[in-house]
Amino acid sequence: MTWNLAGFDLPAFVRSTLDEDLGAGLPGGGTDVTATSVIPADARFSGVMDSRDACSIAGLPIAEAFFRALDPDAKIEILVEEGAQVTPGTDLMRLEGNARALLTAERSALNTVQHLTGIATMVRAYVTAMDNPDCTLLDTRKTIPGLRHLEKYAVRMGGGNNHRMGLWDAAMIKDNHIAVAGNVGEAVRRARDAGVKDIICEVDRIDQIEPALEAGATRLLLDNMEPPTLREAVALVAGRVPTEASGGINLATIKAKAATGVNYVSVGRLTQSAPAADIGLDFTPL
Known part of the structure; x- marks a missing residue:
């Protein structure tokens, strides 16, 4: 992935966000207890991220970075360009990889895309x-x-x-x-x-x-x-x-x-x- 933003350290952001979710450095922290206890280590998932609303998209490359941080070999395809205006039900990203890794990264990836897309969507409404x-x-x-x-x-x-x-x-x-x-x-x-x-x-x-x-x-x-x-x-x-x-x-x-x-x-x-x-x-x- 070649996405970058001047003045913004994407790897550090991804790491600190995942550490927060995993409780890194806290007693008993550092792991996704649900995924590791329920999902076999070699299980694999495929998934589709999609829009449920009409919106202007922002943040998909950052979501990709979350998934790749935990599964560097994941297959990820971003389906729409940043800034694109999409209709409800539009597929935004397809991914395939280790099930534990994808589940652990899911919320951080979604939180980021939902927040940034929410901003882009409001901005588009104001411009209009x-x-x-x-x-x-x-x-x-x-x-x-x-x-x-x-x-x-x-x-x-x-x-x-x-x-x-x-x-x-x-x-x-x-x-x-x-x-x-x-x-x-x-x-x-x-x-x-x-x-x-x-x-x-x-x-x-x-x-x-x-x-x-x-x-x-x-x-x-x-x-x-x-x-x-x-x-x-x-x-x-x-x-x-x-x-x-x-x-x-x-x-x-x-x-x-x-x-x-x-x-x-x-x-x-x-x-x-x-x-x-x-x-x-x-x-x-x-």
Whole structure:
């Protein structure tokens, strides 16, 4: 398998996830007591992973890595591409191998695919509801600790784009930073004088826009503004920097907010609240 993700250690993720499920290092841990006591060591299974819902797929190569970690000789065929939109009943993966190994890896593999596919599916729903090729849907840093790279990958598979990956790749000046600095302009100036290249500044009032721009903000996050105010803000910015709408955005409101002329719309719930997709895996003894 050649799947990889920059900044993400797939083998370490697989190992730590399996160790958690197996209780590695705990008294009596380190084994799947059900599989080892019930399934003969040489038994073999074939299986099919399939979708039970309409969904946008993400995470199948990671599921493959779980199965191969416990059975390197398993025969695995991924049947759909990452990001594909599938109908209920679509076969996603076929696999064959040692029954104990496949059963032990099953839940970790399914949990990952269900979670990432759930994110990709929600993102696709938001992109469809936005219905605006001139506006880009973004995620946020509202991710589960340890899963950020995977969750942001799933956002891309659903048709969205990523906001900054963390605290290191852009400054985002928000209300608490502004409160400590004294005002919007001073907060932005401090970031600029520190040599920060990308400076995103949150503004929740029209009168904060000019001070932020004059001080050197390279993007404005227009927070919790209704469409009429967003249109006013976009007109005032007049293309000097990109604009982003954030706050209070859901499937019912995204189209109107995107239509105000903003360049981006960011939605925290894409990674924070996406429900798991209904994906199953059925095994047959060989």
